[in-house]
Amino acid sequence: MRLSTVILPVRPWHKGGRDEWLRAERLGFHTAYTYDHLSWRSFRDGPWYGAVPTLTAAAVVTERLRLGTLVTTPNFRHPVTLAKDLISLDDISGGRITLGIGAGGTGFDATALGQEAWTARERADRFGEFVPLLDRLLTEDSVTYEGTFYSAVEARNIPGCVQRPRLPFAVAATGPRGLKLAAKHGQAWVTTGDPKLFEAGTPEQSVEALRGQMEKLGKACVDIGRDVADLDKILLTGFTPEPGRVLESLDAFVDFAGKHFELGFTEIAVHAPIPDSDFAADQAVFEQIATEGLAQLAR
Template sequence: MSLRLSTVILPVRRWHEGGRDQWLRAERLGFHTAYTYDHLAWRSFREGPWFGAVPTLTAAAAATGRIRLGTLVTSPNFRHPVTLAKELISLDDVSGGRITLGIGAGSNGFDASTLGQEPWTPRERADRFGEFLPLLDRLLTEGAVSHDGRFYSADGARNIPGCVQRPRLPFAVAATGPRGMRLTAAHGQAWVTTGDPKLYEEGTPEQSLEAVRGQLEKLGKACAELGRDVGGLDKVLLTGFTPEKNSVLDSLDAFVDFAGPYRELGFTEIVVHAPIPDSDFAADEAVFEKIATEAAAQLG
């Protein structure tokens, strides 16, 4: 399988003031998928414009015709499986079956406390995700679902007619720990990583690559325990969070040199952020477009 290139478009621009144009450009450049973050606010963008993921993706679905669209990633921090399933089925319908749900357990960012709750401990996040994902899977594949769980409930929730994509839209599960890997093996069509966060500030590219190799071994073990071939899972790397940070967009050669070893590890998709001036994702627009149109051919 050839390496696919995708992009993340952060929802920081008004739709009629450049927002729509970014999604159209992503399609024109030939990206496989255009994702957006599903947060209420995020890091250094906290005090600036930030729009909702689902409405943004709905607008993008109506404006485009080919490119896949998705979240990278959604989490339980401010979502409930019942309402999320209804939104996803609607979004999959509007897009004509072009939606991928990137999903993970979440973290202690702004999403964790904006609704007024105390941030969950890592254990509780994992526990909630362990209930959230299987329930969401059922909600997207069954016509009527009831569930009385520790964290989430559903009472005859109807999701007719279901997804355009059958049996449901694909899940790209972000995970690094054993429980997350098992959930990926059980419910995922793809696995997502950003590398090892402990290496972001002071690690080396070589250490990062080795850490990801170790993550892949854990994923393979989780799949084997369930009798699943890990080769059937797409492997997605979201760039910008390894020791190279955003320097992978300094030039076409820099990106190819970065992506090649991950391609050799078996990654099927690499995701780059669309440039945002005066931010951690600042990059030369011309280089970004050159990577989009030329890197895949060089990587094979």
């Protein structure tokens, strides 16, 4: 069982941002992730910093904490340039980077470069090309590829990642095409639950929906001859029914986490508190969960 956190890039580095990453390491979190967006929902009109520079800075000031994105998408990324950034990040961090990667959505990122928002099918089509190409770029010295959406011409990525054969992918997916990508290319699978249940569903319905997602992931692995136990299963909290309950108290966290670890999740990620936002929570409770939560679950 692992407990990780998500630090949204909303604080200037020298005015609290740096301290959050250091605190995450001090509290013993397994990984500290950040969103890879250009802006996000209720934070759109406030400060929001880039994921790659933020993770680079975090890599310099931390020593043990794993670092990553939840999640990077094709909405404004290209595999060739992303691969170069990731190889550099993996080097600077000493091999502590995990790439959370997903197909993307219809938020602000989707049209920021001037394009029309892609349909769900178009996002899945691009994702299906993006992930295998990125896999090659991170494992081969030189890649030439001509696809429907992406191309690479003798793209050089020497010396490659510190982690071999490449840094791990945590693939966010719930549909059949995305789950196939997770089964084939992922070292981990990520979900936020069933979005249809967020506002009107119950915790019990959410658990059953997640159980169904687990079963579909298992089938996708069986179809390619892979043991589903080889993949870590990550639950990003905050998007299931009663999202605030997870960090309401130590007991509430233990109850929530216990039910989801029983489903087969190996890692739970909780958002670091941000006052006056959707992720507001008591900092003292958050720190208690970080330091005592897993020990309570192990009893």
